[in-house]
Amino acid sequence: MFRDLSFRYKIPLRGSVLVVFTALVVTASLMFRAYDDLKRDVLLNSASMGRVLAHTITPTIVHDDVWRAYEIINSPFQATPDANLNQAEEILVLDARQQVYVSTHPKQYPMLSDPARVSPDLARLQQAIVDYRGTEPKSIELAGSDKFYMVTPIISDGVALGSLVMGYSRSMFLPRFYDIARRAIIMTLLVLAVLLPMNWYWAWRMAAPLTQLARCMGRVGQTLPDDLECNLYESRDEIGQVGMAFKRMMGELKDRENLEKQMFFSERLAAVGRLAAGIAHEINNPLGGMLNAISTFKKHDNADPQTAKTISLLERGLLQIKDIIAALLVEAKFQSHPLTVQDLEDTRTLVLPDAHRKAAKLAWENDILDTLPLPSTLVRQILINLLLNAIQAVKPQGRVHCHIYRDSDSLTLLIENDGKHIATEQLAYLFEPFASGREGGHGLGLWVTYQIVQQLKGEIAVQSQPGETRFIVTLPLVEQTA
Amino acid sequence: MRLRMRWLVLCWALLMAANTWAAQAPTPIRIGLTPVFLDDQTAFVNTWRVYLESRLKRPVVFVQRASYREITDLMRSGKLDFAWLCGYPYVRNKQFINLLAVPVYRGKPVYHSYLIVPASDRQTRSIADLRGKVFAFSDPDSNSGYLAPAHDLYLLQERPNTFFSKTFYTWSHRKVVEAVAAGLAQGGAVDGYIWDMLALQHPELTAQTRVVSESAEFGFPPFVAGKAVAPADTAALRKALIAMTQDEEGQKLLRNLHLDGFVAGDDHLFDGIIRMMRAIADK
Structure with missing residues (x-):
């Protein structure tokens, strides 16, 4: 039950238990100590009073002045009852034979009586007094008695005349102890009133990053949450470190996911390519035969007009098939010369009329100054395909931007347009043959482009969002060997 | 040198002045008081002193002591002029002191000794029942006590x-x-006049005691004069005491003492005490 509780409650609960436990232990020990001090105070007080009374009473016993002795032992009782909480309940003066010489309660302890007859406690006390040989006040506690006694020997010139016995109720501490306890409890409650909310606040703050992390991790599964969604706590403490590690892990997971997607994507394209090439080859042979036959037939020129028309129709259809097959069978034409600046500029010239027709603006930015070791025909084909697509995509008065640049080991073609963007679900099939969503065109332009880029060991990437679609082609600048 | 002369002159002058003042002030009369009445009423004693001073036209000093013996000793050594004593010390010291005046209580110059026991004691009928008990006396020189x-x-x-x-x-x-x-003593002997006074002023105290018996009449504790005191002074104080019934202030003081007044008194009032004293002394 408690194990399953959120840290949000677990930490503050544990803290609260600690705080309360500490408060209780401290209060209890202080109260215990206060009780001890109280008792010691009372004992010291009563010992000193015993000393004073015994000293004062000695001459009256020597002179057998009972009344004076009575007045002396009664003097502590003259104060108002609540003024002195350390008040003895009763004072007895016992003579050397352990009989009552005088007492503050003469009715209970008449003169000359044996106190043992009043209560069995006093009989035990008498024995304790007989056994005590000291001259200083001594406190005597009898087991099972609700009183304790302070006994002070009365000594004159070394002769023991008797003893002064002050009886205290054990419960005399209680009112003062209750008072101390009440104050201690109020203080404890005040401290708790401050500490408990503080504890909850801190504990809550401590648990918050953990719970956030847990919530974020809980979302991992079907999807990978964004950093923004998680809003992880940033610090160098352990939770911060865990958060950072989690973020790193998320990053790597995402990269892997992307990679997997891309691999899946290119593998599919490769499979499609192989299938297309296979079919194309199989079709090419009969196609070539059929075209040869038509050519031969036409050379003889003996057909009636009806036949000639049919043949011509057949020939056009077969040629169209041939075109499509040729397009499907993208093959690098190795005889092509290296790419020059002029090749790129020619491409621009080629697409300009299309741009003008659409009244689109073509922003041209060519940073290439020298000849590059890339087959010019293929690069030009890529460029023309992408540029024509872009021009096609923009609205009239639209804008197409082409940026060609290189770094030490690659050439980059960047073509942007502000036309209608490509939907996300479309992106996945963008480079597949006949996937074009657009009317007109056979839907092989991007397929061909992709195949060429693949053959040149380059990469093609698409970024599309409303108002901006960007194709980036990166081609490695290595000497073409094959 | 001149400075020292001046000092001497100044001191001499001061001494003379003090002497002159002392000579002019009349010597005070000193009256000893004993616990024959409730002598713990300091304010009352003061008022009475001022009253006597105004009547005698000279300073009065009241000397209070705890026991009769101390006052008797002071009388015998001439350190006191007068005293309010118990009848017993009076008859014992007759060779040193004279009767001055006797208070009148309830119309007669006599009082009784009370035998008292705690109120809880319902059996005791006389002192004979108190055998083996603890007994409280007031003063070995007291008649009633x-x-x-x-x-x-x-x-x-x-x-x-x-x-x-x-x-x-x-x-x-x-x-x-x-x-x-309090039960400290199971019996006690007390001046009947004092017990009556306490019964009026502190009934809660006397209620805890029971008067078992009253003694025969004895002469009320008298005012006495030292034999060496000038007869004129003796007469003046006697007159002042007897005259207390005459004026309002004196009546008020007497009311406070619960006395009717003072009379010159007769020595025979104390014959009973003398008899008892002799009887015990002969034994």
């Missing part, structure tokens, strides 16, 4: 020391009442 009960025991062929298990003195009648009320 010692001599009278001792004489009662004498009539029973007993002596206090052996009859009672324990006796003690409280040195004041009031404290005898307190000792019996």
Whole structure:
């Protein structure tokens, strides 16, 4: 039950238990100590009073002045009852034979009586007094008695005349102890009133990053949450470190996911390519035969007009098939010369009329100054395909931007347009043959482009969002060997 | 040198002045007071002193002591001029002191000794029932607080020391009442006048005691004069005391004392005390 509780409650609960436990232990020990001090105070007080009374009473016993002795032992009782909480309940003066010489309660302890007859406690006390040989006040506690006694020997010139016995109720501490306890409890409650909310606040703050992390991790599964969604706590403490590690892990997971997607994507394209090439080859042979036959037939020129028309129709259809097959069978034409600046500029010239027709603006930015070791025909084909697509995509008065640049080991073609963007679900099939969503065109332009880029060991990437679609082609600048 | 001369002259002048002042002030009369009345009323004693000063036209000093013996000793050594004493010390010291005046209580210059026991004691009928008990006397020189009960025991062929298990003195009648009320003593002998006064002023105290018996009449504790005191001074004080009934202030003071007044008194009032004293002394 408690194990399953959120840290949000677990930490503050544990803290609260600690705080309360500490408060209780401290209060209890202080109260215990206060009780001890109280008792010691009372004992010291009563010992000193015993000393004073015994000293004062000695001459009256020597002179057998009972009344004076009575007045002396009664003097502590003259104060108002609540003024002195350390008040003895009763004072007895016992003579050397352990009989009552005088007492503050003469009715209970008449003169000359044996106190043992009043209560069995006093009989035990008498024995304790007989056994005590000291001259200083001594406190005597009898087991099972609700009183304790302070006994002070009365000594004159070394002769023991008797003893002064002050009886205290054990419960005399209680009112003062209750008072101390009440104050201690109020203080404890005040401290708790401050500490408990503080504890909850801190504990809550401590648990918050953990719970956030847990919530974020809980979302991992079907999807990978964004950093923004998680809003992880940033610090160098352990939770911060865990958060950072989690973020790193998320990053790597995402990269892997992307990679997997891309691999899946290119593998599919490769499979499609192989299938297309296979079919194309199989079709090419009969196609070539059929075209040869038509050519031969036409050379003889003996057909009636009806036949000639049919043949011509057949020939056009077969040629169209041939075109499509040729397009499907993208093959690098190795005889092509290296790419020059002029090749790129020619491409621009080629697409300009299309741009003008659409009244689109073509922003041209060519940073290439020298000849590059890339087959010019293929690069030009890529460029023309992408540029024509872009021009096609923009609205009239639209804008197409082409940026060609290189770094030490690659050439980059960047073509942007502000036309209608490509939907996300479309992106996945963008480079597949006949996937074009657009009317007109056979839907092989991007397929061909992709195949060429693949053959040149380059990469093609698409970024599309409303108002901006960007194709980036990166081609490695290595000497073409094959 | 001149400075020292001046100092000497100044000191001499001061001394002379002091002497002159002392010579002009009349010597005060000194009156000893004993616990024959409730002598713890300091304010009352003060008022009475001022009253007597105004009547005698000279300073009055009241000297209060705890026991009769101390006052008697001061009288004998001439350190006191007058005293309010118990009848017993008066008859014992007749060779040194004269009768000055006797208070009148309830119309007569006499009083009684009360035998008291705690109120819880319902059995005791006389002092004879207190054998083996603890007994409180007020003062060994007191008539009502010692001599009278001792004489009662004498009539029973007993002596206090052996009859009672324990006796003690409280040195004041009031404290005898307190000792019996507290149960410290199971019996006590007290001045009847004092007990009556306490019954009026502190009924809660006397309620804890029970008067078992009253003694025969004895002469009320008298005012006495030292034999060496000038007869004129003696006469003046006697007159002042007797005249207290004459004016309002004096009446007020007498009301406070619960006395009717003072009379010159007759020595025979104390014959009873003398008889008891002799009886015990002969034994």
